[in-house]
Amino acid sequence: MKSVIVVGAGIWGTSLALRLAETGWRVTLVEQYAPGHVHQASAGETRLLRCSHGSDDWYARMAWRAREGWLRLGERAGEELYTETGMMWFAQREDGWESVSAQVLKNLDIPHERLDPEEAGRRFPGFGGDDLAFVLWEPNAGVLRARRATQVTARLARAAGVTFVRARAEPYEKGTGVVADGEVLTADRVVWACGAWLPGLFDLKLDLKLEVTRQDTLHFGVPREWTSPPLPAFCDYELSAYGHGDLDGMGMKVTSDAEGEPYDVETGSRQVLPRSEELARDYLRRRFPSLLGAPVVFSQVCQYTLTKDAEWIIAEAADGVWLLGGDSGHGFKHAPALAEHVADILDGVREVEPRFGLHERTAARGLRTSGETAPSGG
DSSP states (O other), rough: OOEEEEOOSSSHHHHHHHHHHHTTTTTEEEEESSTOOTTTTGGEEEEEEEOOBBBOHHHEEEEEHHHHHHHHHHHHSSSSSEEEOOOOEEESSSSHHHHHOOOOOOOOHHOOOEEEEHHHHEEEEEEEOTTTTHHHHHTEEEEEEEHHHHHHHHHHHHHHTTTTEESOOEEESSSSSSEEEEEEEEEEEEEOOOOGGHHHHHHHHHHHEEEEEHHHHHHEEOGGGGTTTTTTEEEEEETTTEEOOTTTSOOOEEEEEEEOOBBOOTSSOOOOOHHHHHHHHHHHHOOOGGTOOOOEEEEEEEEEOOOTTTTEEEEEETTTEEEEOTTTSGGGGGGGHHHHHHHHTTTSSSOOOOSSSSOOOOOOOSSOOOSSOOOOOO
16 A cells, blocks of 8 residues: 655645545644644635636636535535635726636636626625726635634544644655654655745755745624625735625624735734734725724734745655645635645656746746735745
8 A cells, every 4th residue: 555644734734635545545644733723824714715816727727626625525524614605806907817817717617707896786785896897706706614624624534544643743864754753754655735834844955935924814893784695705806805704703804915924833923913904994995985993803813835926836855755835825725626636646647737846936926816916025
């Protein structure tokens, strides 16, 4: 039986471990904390699932496949991990990012619709869209319960035979293995899917040029009539903002997607910055003015692990040693489909896409929902 060690029990690591275990691998999953712990990017309460990615059709196809994976996973778990609220993209220009995205969705037969701002206002109370050219509507997009989904995927992985090892892992220099709290574990393959810890473990050797940034999220209290059913998710590419309606009583999420300041994942404060609330309220003033005075009912500090071009890293760093990282703030939603993709690579039935290699990256925008600023370092 082929063996693999996966390091990191975030959504990428747990999804890959589950997929490999169910396809005949002996899997060990090493994690220093519990799945869904507060330091993980995967511990954010919610993440969005959308297929629009500008001109890029690879990620659009991946997200559409991942949607099916999330629905199946929820059925297996007996709970709703993904709520298909639909998503509105607020387009300020006729020929901008949203228009390019719509063409890709059309080419891939992914459902979408072009709405005028007045129609969008009827679907989203209190909406201010006088400055918009149109609204791109993705009816099958929605909201993932991220932290819960990570915990559920870990539970299913354990049930599938994955061995969990609670330890802090470091690279093993003498072969395909890891040093877990001083103990050497070996396997045929090792996959480092350890998120914000990846640059600290490999930057000196490989110069990954990954940057970890803090991203503050805020949820605002909304009128009761806005809570059932949940209002749509939304993205404002030009203004680098996104969010969704009230889900599970947590309030309406309004978050800036502009790159945050550098962040230490282990020692950084988990209290949101006053400036983050100011930015969120500035956005409410522009798009949802009736909520300008709404109270903050929940807040959370997440982190992004950014590559310059927002493309991921899927690369063999040494014989049998793989790096899986650089989610760049748009990786969570893809996890079920990405796990299948990476499992095929490890099985030798799929080649690695050159775009994910350990090469010099050129700063680019378009994959994330942040149109206002390019990735840090660019």
